[in-house]
Amino acid sequence: MRFVWAVASFVIAAVLIAGGIAQRTVFLGPNTERAELGVSADQPYTMIDGEVFNKLPGVQTLQIVGNGQIFGAIAAKDDVAAWLADRSYNHVTLADDGTITSTVVAPAQEAPAVDESVQKGIDAATTAGLITPNAATPVGSDLWTDEFTSDDSMIRKLRLPDTMAVLVAADGQNPAPSDIALSWAIDNSTPWAGPLVVLGGIALIVGILLYVLGIRHMRRSRGPRRRGVPPLPETQPISVGELDADDAAGKGVISSGTKKRGGRRTFIAIPALVVSGALLSGCTADAWPKFDEPTATPSPTPTVIVPEDQETPSVTEQQAEKILDRIATTAAAADSSLSIDVASTRLSDAVLAARATNYTLRTTLPDVPALTAVPSKPYQIIVPEAKSGWPRTILAVWQDEADTTVAPRILIATQNDAWSPYKVSYLAQLEASAQTPNLAPAELGANLVRPDSSLLVMAPDQVAAAYSDVLDKGTASEFAPSFNLDVDTFLPKITAGRQEQLNTFNATAEGQTGTLEFAARAGASAPVALMTVDNGAIVAVNVEETETSKPTVADAVIKLDGNPKVTALTGVTQSQTGFQTTYSDQLFFFVPGQSSGEKIRLLGFSSDILKAEVLP
Structure with a gap:
């Protein structure tokens, strides 16, 4: 058995x-499945929707073969379509029946004309060796979350969601590669x-x-027995002691055989x-078999209430850091070469205007320091606007973790359309005692607040004028109760500076024959307000301060003794009509919600000379 x-x-x-x-x-x-995309039309660009990449689950491998340079970029589907809106291109999509189709899309609109001054800046940045995005080439556009180039062939492993897309091109002029395939790893x-x-x-x-x-x-049972055993012959008993050595050795084979059988087993x-x-x-x-491993329980995170109508962030955190790093590189090159044309490709509004004056002064007066530099990554806080259209905005807060003596900085960058780069429009240093309000995480983003919004204790488009009145009148201003002046270090600085200048002016001959007046008003740059999680907003505004000196006697003159900056900007040392000097202030405020009961508080500021002119 x-x-x-x-x-x-x-x-x-x-x-x-x-x-x-x-x-x-x-x-x-098989461990992979391959699909040829079948792009046949000779177009300079090919857009591949994320649904095509997700035709099958798993890691997606993009394979492109061409002649010469191959360019690829990854971005939100809507952003790629917006960038391609002014030209025809191949659009690879996934049909309802699951087949991959390719169609040619005609231009939907014309790209805005490039202003002569803008083109001048682009040319200057190109000459300086800086990558500046423009409508003619896809390389370096701020829309791309990632971009890559290769020669003749390209293989990239991706994990794209349906909301993303891939842009394929050669150089933006010649036809894009048509030999494009996708493959998926199969379990x-x-x-x-x-x-x-x-x-x-x-x-x-x-x-x-x-x-x-x-x-x-x-073996133990001697094997099968088919018949009886015959009787054994009679033998004589033999004692063991009578065995000789040879017999003993022969008899010992029984024991040896047992060992051999065990060895065979x-x-x-x-x-x-x-x-x-x-x-x-x-x-x-x-x-x-693979058994599910127990996962660690994630630590609780603060709950952020997102409005139902809020869109997805315009950029990812990594994309925003890349954009801001490009801006910092370009701004540093412009500050070093004193090129306002280069600066204009990445700076705008109050920031650009202040630098234009600074470059002029530094050309004449080498001792004049450069303005606050645009910081490079890493950033402590990044909050992109939750918006799919344009213009779109990014707010960022930077702090030097290695050197705590360096003041933190806050900035706002804006992109006007799909073909334009992001430009910094506001840049200031945060006050040492400033407490940054609670801001939404980068993966959620935040909405911009309308300039005339009534949801805040003061509408954003009224903050600059109200604070200007406070600068001129101090606590006597009707708007002073709306601001938390106990944490405001800018107002005392301006008040003390004005009084010192007035005392100096009155102590000179001009003080006996002339007047010195100060005034503040809302600046030319439009306010920008980004919502916080507690229904308040960070509001950036521009205020312009003027110092006006006039003679009060017919034959009197106003002299610029001890004021080399005004002399450098006006080209004269004295005037019979007087001078007016304008300073540009970039101010960041936290404006609380209407029902909070809090006051507006200053977060950061910068103040730079903007212009000086002889009065007519």
């Missing part, structure tokens, strides 16, 4: 082992191959043991173990 069970075990082992090996060989399916794991081989090995060992036990039982079991081990060594990790 032991032989029967041994044979059964051998048969089961063979079936199990063969089944496990077959799963890893003859029954093993061809065989989780039961390993267990089948293991079970087969166990069955093989059991069969061998049963076979050995059967042999042992048969060991020898028979070893091949079974070797075979099983060899089979198991060929089984990879995907030949075994």
Whole structure:
């Protein structure tokens, strides 16, 4: 019976082992699936929707073959379509039946004409070796979350959601590569191959043991007996002591034979173990079942209530850091070369106007320091506007973690359309005691507040004029109660500076024959207000301060002794009509919500000379 069970075990082992090996060989399916995109039209650009990449689950491999340079970019689908709106292109989409189709899309609109001054800045930045995006080339556009170039061929592994798209081009002028394919990794794991081989090995060992036990039982019982044993002949008893050495050695063969039989059993079991081990060594990790590993419970995060109508952020945090780093590089090059044309490609409004004056002064007066530099990454806070259209805005807060003596900085950058780069329109240093309001995380973004919004204690478009009145009248201003002046260090600085200048002016001859007056007003730059999570807003405004000195006697003159900046800007040292000097203030406020009961508080500021002129 032991032989029967041994044979059964051998048969089961063979079936199990063969089944496990077959799963890893003859029954093993392909590990990838490939799809040719079939782009045939000669267009300079090809847009591939994210749905095409997600035709099958898993990692997506993009393969492009062409002649010469190949350019690829990844961005939100709407952003790619907006960038391509002024030209025709191949659009690769996924049809309702799951097939990949390619169509040619005609231009939907004309790109805005490039202003002569803008083109001048682009040319200057190109000459300086800086990458500046423009409508003629896709390289370096701020819309791309990632971009890559290669020669003749390109292979990229991606994980794109449906909301993203890939832009493929050569140089933006010649036809884009048409040999484009996608492939997906297919799960061809065989989780039961390993267990089948293991079970087969166990069955093989059991069969061998049963076979050995059967042999042992048969030998002990002298094998099968088909007839009786004949009577043995009579013998004489022999004592053990009468055996000689040779006989003893001969009789000892019985003991030696027993040892040999045990050795054969060991020898028979070893091949079974070797075979099983060899089979198991060929089984990879995907030949075994995978059990779900327990995941750590994530730590609770603060809840941010997102408005139902809020869109997705215009840029990702990594994309925003890349954009701001480009701006910092260009601004540093402009500050070093004193090129306002280069600066104009990445700076605008109050920031650009202040630098134009600074470059003029530094050309004449080398001791004049450069203005506050645009910081490079990493940023402490980045909040993109939640918006799919244009213009779109980014707010960022930077702090030097290695040097705490360097004042933190806050800035706002804006992109006007799909073909324009982001430009910094406001830049200031944060006050040391300023507490940054609670802002939404970068992955959620925030909405801009309308300039005339009534949801705040003061509409954003009224903050500049109200604070200007406070600068002129101090606590006597009707708007002073709306501001938290206890944490405001800018107002005392301006008040003290004006009084010092007035005292100096009155102590001179001009003070006896002339007047010095100060005034503040809302500047030319439009306010920008980004909502905080507590229904308030960070509001950036521009205020312009003027110092006007006039003679009060007909033959009197106003002299510029000790004021080299005004002299450098006006080109004169005295005037019979007087002078007017204008300073540009960039101010960041936290404006609370209407129902909060809080006051407006100043977060940061910068103040720079803007212009000086001789009065007519």
